[in-house]
Amino acid sequence: MSEAMGYPTIRPRRLRVSASLRAIVRETSLAPSDLVYPFFFHAGISEPRPIKTMPGIFQLPVSAAAGQAKELVARGVRSAILFGLPKTKDATGSSGLDPEGPVPLAVKAMKAAAPELIVMTDVCVDEYTDHGHCGILRTRRDGQVEVDNDRTVELLAQMAVMHADAGADIVAPSDMMDGRVGAIRHALDGNGFETTAVMSYAVKYASAFYGPFREAADCAPKFGDRAGYQMDPGNAREALREAALDEAEGADLLMVKPALPYLDVVRDVRKATNLPLAAYNVSGEYSMLCAAAAAGMIDLDRAMMEVLTSIRRAGADLILTYHALRAAELLGG
Numbered sequence: 001m002s003e004a005m006g007y008p009t010i011r012p013r014r015l016r017v018s019a020s021l022r023a024i025v026r027e028t029s030l031a032p033s034d035l036v037y038p039f040f041f042h043a044g045i046s047e048p049r050p051i052k053t054m055p056g057i058f059q060l061p062v063s064a065a066a067g068q069a070k071e072l073v074a075r076g077v078r079s080a081i082l083f084g085l086p087k088t089k090d091a092t093g094s095s096g097l098d099p100e101g102p103v104p105l106a107v108k109a110m111k112a113a114a115p116e117l118i119v120m121t122d123v124c125v126d127e128y129t130d131h132g133h134c135g136i137l138r139t140r141r142d143g144q145v146e147v148d149n150d151r152t153v154e155l156l157a158q159m160a161v162m163h164a165d166a167g168a169d170i171v172a173p174s175d176m177m178d179g180r181v182g183a184i185r186h187a188l189d190g191n192g193f194e195t196t197a198v199m200s201y202a203v204k205y206a207s208a209f210y211g212p213f214r215e216a217a218d219c220a221p222k223f224g225d226r227a228g229y230q231m232d233p234g235n236a237r238e239a240l241r242e243a244a245l246d247e248a249e250g251a252d253l254l255m256v257k258p259a260l261p262y263l264d265v266v267r268d269v270r271k272a273t274n275l276p277l278a279a280y281n282v283s284g285e286y287s288m289l290c291a292a293a294a295a296g297m298i299d300l301d302r303a304m305m306e307v308l309t310s311i312r313r314a315g316a317d318l319i320l321t322y323h324a325l326r327a328a329e330l331l332g333g
């Protein structure tokens, strides 16, 4: 090897000498349009209600939806995902099918105020069931209670059609039932919504990082956990299997969730599919940064931008994140 091949001829630091140089060789971009902002619309409140475990995030009345939609668009954030807190809950989550519920009403208000905003809805019954599980329960012969996959899938398909009817651009099932993407696609097409897209929470782990969300959406399971339907954190090959199944069933976009503890999975799924890929920077990831910053341990803005960049670098096209508005502001939106 000639001397010229190494130091002192070769100096990687040459490309780091100025902000402009660093900017032109940066491999990963981050823009406000990469970010999806989650909302919690509550049917029973008339003023925003702070979520204690998620500083800066609020449960909102539906009356706030139009203003929020306009603010997002003004900042360059092009998409939102909506969760709902209903007035009443029951065993089958029937308030989730109410066309006058908080999600369909907020979808209508947002699309009317900002037609260019892409409005996504979370399709899952856990916010609407009194037991907090992501489906209808049944008791097995051995006495164990479990979520009934096939009855739940029927419900999810109806919910997706109702959201599409309200004007949702994208429906996003987060329940992890088998076969729901195909059933939702079939139901949408059968009701004239063939242009409504499905973003599947294809790879969703049973994660401790959903803790703050369960306060935000009031959907903590009243007994047991979600390990019977969400994925085991140790599994990566299974992620590829879930992603491939949802793609085959007609998903238009795929998602990996959570993001940070699963960046390897984001990378693996990115390599395995040509569909657009989203990753969910979930509530616990958000609140962890806020708590560390509040304790004086880290700089919140810098840590946030580094986290978001890492998720893009791993291969996500879109990032669902509670940081979206602040990040967009820093990005000049």
Ligand code: PBG
Pocket: 122, 124, 125, 126, 127, 174, 175, 209, 210, 211, 212, 213, 214, 226, 281, 282, 283, 284
């Ligand atoms: C289920 C759902 C959850 C999240 C999004 N959709 C909670 C769960 O599965 O327990 C979590 C999002 C977050 O933590 O930010 N409808």
